[in-house]
Amino acid sequence: TKTEDGFEQQVGTNHLGHFALTGHLVDILLATPGARVVTVSSLGHRNAQLDFDNLFYEKGGYGGSAAYFRTKLLNLLFTYELQRRFERSQAKAHSLAAHPGFSATKLATEVANRLKAALLFRLFNTLVQGPDMGALPTLRAATDPDAKGGQYYGPGGWFEERGHPVVVSSSEASHSETDANRLWELSENLTGVRYSSLNSKGSD
Numbered sequence: 001t002k003t004e005d006g007f008e009q010q011v012g013t014n015h016l017g018h019f020a021l022t023g024h025l026v027d028i029l030l031a032t033p034g035a036r037v038v039t040v041s042s043l044g045h046r047n048a049q050l051d052f053d054n055l056f057y058e059k060g061g062y063g064g065s066a067a068y069f070r071t072k073l074l075n076l077l078f079t080y081e082l083q084r085r086f087e088r089s090q091a092k093a094h095s096l097a098a099h100p101g102f103s104a105t106k107l108a109t110e111v112a113n114r115l116k117a118a119l120l121f122r123l124f125n126t127l128v129q130g131p132d133m134g135a136l137p138t139l140r141a142a143t144d145p146d147a148k149g150g151q152y153y154g155p156g157g158w159f160e161e162r163g164h165p166v167v168v169s170s171s172e173a174s175h176s177e178t179d180a181n182r183l184w185e186l187s188e189n190l191t192g193v194r195y196s197s198l199n200s201k202g203s204d
Contacts, residue, residue: 007056008056008062010067010070010071011056011067011070011074013071014075015075016190016191018039019187019193020191020193022037022082023188023193023195026195026197027197029091029093030089030091030093033092034093035093035094036094036096036142037093037094037095038097038138038141039076039079039097039098040098041075041076041079041152042068042069042100043101043159043160043161044068045069045072045075045099046171048072048073048171050073050179052179052182052183055186072099073171074183076097076170077180078180078183079096079097080095080150080180083096083149084177086198089197089199091198094147094149094150096142096148096153097151098137098138098141098165099153099168100138100154100155101154101161101162101163102128102129103128103129103162128161133155133163133164136155137154138153140153141153151167152168152170153165153166153167156168
């Protein structure tokens with residue numbers, strides 16, 4: 001499925017749309033001390049395979065879960081690169097990310113409904129947390145006065161699947177500045193939205 005602009009739906013919706021919206025708001029963000037951009041990622045970003053030569057699966061290999069995981073990695077690459085550009089521009093805005101853990105959202109419920117074995121279904125219900133708890137990492141990233149740009153929040157419990165929000169780590173791939181810059185340039189070209197107010201490189 002594709003967006004109206006012809007992009008693979010999940011990449012278009014989960015990354016390019018967010019990139020474009022933030023770009024349209026960047027001047028307001030820069031003029032607002034303490035402004036925050038909080039991007040929602042997922043535990044699934046650790047399972048992502050990033051292939052810039054087949055980003056939209058034009059060469060095949062599409063799978064719904066794989067595409068979703070890829071977009072969640074793109075979310076983190078964008079989060080960290082936006083923070084770096086805020087810092088290089090000496091902006092007082094901040095870019096953070098969060099993930100809800102394993103929460104009883106519509107998406108998680110659909111996964112549970114696919115579980116045929118009763119034992120697996122009971123295990124799912126043991127691990128999952130309510131959507132109110134799942135929302136807390138995003139809320140903390142957006143409102144905690146001690147939160148800092150570049151931080152990633154998620155549940156503090158077992159394997160980050162449930163619990164109260166804490167600062168968590170993300171995959172090594174999510175910290176690749178090479179991939180982040182490539183993604184940024186590609187996103188600007190695809191959306192036509194350019195963050196001209198931000199420094200792309202360090203100041204002299």
